[in-house]
Amino acid sequence: MTESTELLEKFEELLEVTKLCYQCGTCAGGCPVFRQYPNFNPRRVMEKLLMKDFSEQIFDDQQIWYCSMCYTCSVRCPQGIDVGHVITEIKNLAVQMKNAPPGIVAELETIMETGVTAAISKGIMKRREQLELPELPPPNLDEIQKIFEVTGAEKYIKQIKEETS
Amino acid sequence: MSKFAFFIGCTIPYRIPFVETSIRKTFPEFGIELMDLPFACCPDPGGVQGFDSITWYTLAARNLCLAEEVNLNIITACSGCFETLKVSNTKLKNDTRLKDKVNEHLNEVGREFKGTIEVKHFAEVLYDEVGIDKIAAKVQKPLTGVRLATHTGCHFVKPPEILQTDNPESPHRLDEMVEALGAQAVPYLNKLMCCGAGTRGVDQDTAIAMAHEKIMGAERAKADALVTICPTCFVQYDVGQRLMAKQFDKTKLPVFVYPELLGISMGMDFTTGLKMHTIKVTPILEKITG
Numbered sequence A: 001m002t003e004s005t006e007l008l009e010k011f012e013e014l015l016e017v018t019k020l021c022y023q024c025g026t027c028a029g030g031c032p033v034f035r036q037y038p039n040f041n042p043r044r045v046m047e048k049l050l051m052k053d054f055s056e057q058i059f060d061d062q063q064i065w066y067c068s069m070c071y072t073c074s075v076r077c078p079q080g081i082d083v084g085h086v087i088t089e090i091k092n093l094a095v096q097m098k099n100a101p102p103g104i105v106a107e108l109e110t111i112m113e114t115g116v117t118a119a120i121s122k123g124i125m126k127r128r129e130q131l132e133l134p135e136l137p138p139p140n141l142d143e144i145q146k147i148f149e150v151t152g153a154e155k156y157i158k159q160i161k162e163e164t165s
Numbered sequence B: 001m002s003k004f005a006f007f008i009g010c011t012i013p014y015r016i017p018f019v020e021t022s023i024r025k026t027f028p029e030f031g032i033e034l035m036d037l038p039f040a041c042c043p044d045p046g047g048v049q050g051f052d053s054i055t056w057y058t059l060a061a062r063n064l065c066l067a068e069e070v071n072l073n074i075i076t077a078c079s080g081c082f083e084t085l086k087v088s089n090t091k092l093k094n095d096t097r098l099k100d101k102v103n104e105h106l107n108e109v110g111r112e113f114k115g116t117i118e119v120k121h122f123a124e125v126l127y128d129e130v131g132i133d134k135i136a137a138k139v140q141k142p143l144t145g146v147r148l149a150t151h152t153g154c155h156f157v158k159p160p161e162i163l164q165t166d167n168p169e170s171p172h173r174l175d176e177m178v179e180a181l182g183a184q185a186v187p188y189l190n191k192l193m194c195c196g197a198g199t200r201g202v203d204q205d206t207a208i209a210m211a212h213e214k215i216m217g218a219e220r221a222k223a224d225a226l227v228t229i230c231p232t233c234f235v236q237y238d239v240g241q242r243l244m245a246k247q248f249d250k251t252k253l254p255v256f257v258y259p260e261l262l263g264i265s266m267g268m269d270f271t272t273g274l275k276m277h278t279i280k281v282t283p284i285l286e287k288i289t290g
Helices: A003-018 A026-030 A032-036 A042-050 A062-066 A072-076 A083-096 A102-114 A122-130 A141-151 A153-164 B011-015 B017-030 B047-051 B053-069 B079-094 B096-107 B122-130 B132-137 B173-179 B204-220 B231-244 B258-265 B282-289
Strands: B002-007 B032-036 B074-076 B119-121 B147-151 B225-228 B255-257
Touching: A003 A042, A003 A083, A026 A042, A026 A072, A032 B204, A042 A083, A062 A083, A072 A083, A083 A153, A083 B047, A083 B053, A102 A141, A102 A153, A102 B047, A122 B011, A122 B017, A141 A153, A141 B053, A141 B096, B002 B053, B011 B017, B011 B231, B017 B032, B017 B122, B017 B258, B032 B122, B047 B053, B053 B074, B053 B079, B053 B096, B074 B079, B074 B122, B079 B096, B079 B119, B079 B231, B119 B122, B122 B132, B122 B173, B122 B258, B132 B173, B147 B173, B147 B204, B173 B258, B204 B225, B204 B231, B225 B231, B225 B258, B231 B255, B255 B258, B258 B282
Parallel strands: B002 B032, B002 B074, B074 B119, B147 B225, B225 B255
Antiparallel strands: none
């Protein structure tokens, strides 16, 4: 299967799942992000999918990354749509279309290079010493980097950085 | 004695290591042995899953393989790690197509996901395997008169059909666990609300405003402190209050991760670690020790 047919197949799957949505807005009502930042509205995301309306560039838009992944929408949807999962799928598709916020790309790069998400500073190592904590066995970075290579994540990171530079 | 592969994650050891101390000191008291393994990032259920789901499953499966090799169930110290590892473990066990795809990638690093172990959150182990009665029996300095706002957080309970830990719309386990220590779990506005950490990668101000709503809810309920079972939520609420002060009126609500309060009530001395909190916890310590 070529990359573009796989993308198309995923996209059709998403539209199929969304069909059940009758735009009641329960997802938006429970969304903790929407309360603070009304530009991110899960009901609107579903609406755009339903109407196949991509004029507002659902996949090019950074708004989708505002989702905090709390799954409140998924738990409450009266139609049983896993809205949070739909949003994750949209993010995945956006990445394949070379779109992700710099903060997310930086996180992926940190994991690829160090195996962990947090920066391991001298200050934190001193704190670990003060607390008499044991040394942690280091992760195998060759394996981590190989996985980034074979899944395509390394390529996506490069593509997005080229696109935005 | 039950033995677990200890999945410490990234946030605890490299941002708030005092939480690691509290877990390493308290858990053996309940007959739980923790074994360190060379785990990498779980990886993050928000950023990495959002970026590329297959990479997320494959990196998670690699961690699961390490525990499978020593034939130990995993105990996670972090709710994000719990979600990533339990969701991956469950889906890989039940979805052959996904498992084949992931194993194809894992084969490149000489590994194979087999599906022979289970993943548990530390709070789940305390509640289900240790039990409220045994927790209560260990208390030497009860937290009498301490009013606590409990924050169960999202990734311990959702998605519920897979995680199966507590009621996502009305969680009660953490309330029972703090009451076992002699404290009072107070009802408060926005108890179910997400800490906002997931939004931090794209907009810090919105993420902090979300955390602020929770702190306000706890303050209005006259809580002495907020207690979580997730290190990421802890960072949002503890370090977060310093950032909140740039947008809102200053607050100074002490924040704890449950094993800290557990250890304190068991009579352990966590002074060195407690001084590393951003928001001073001395007022509540004075209330406990008198």
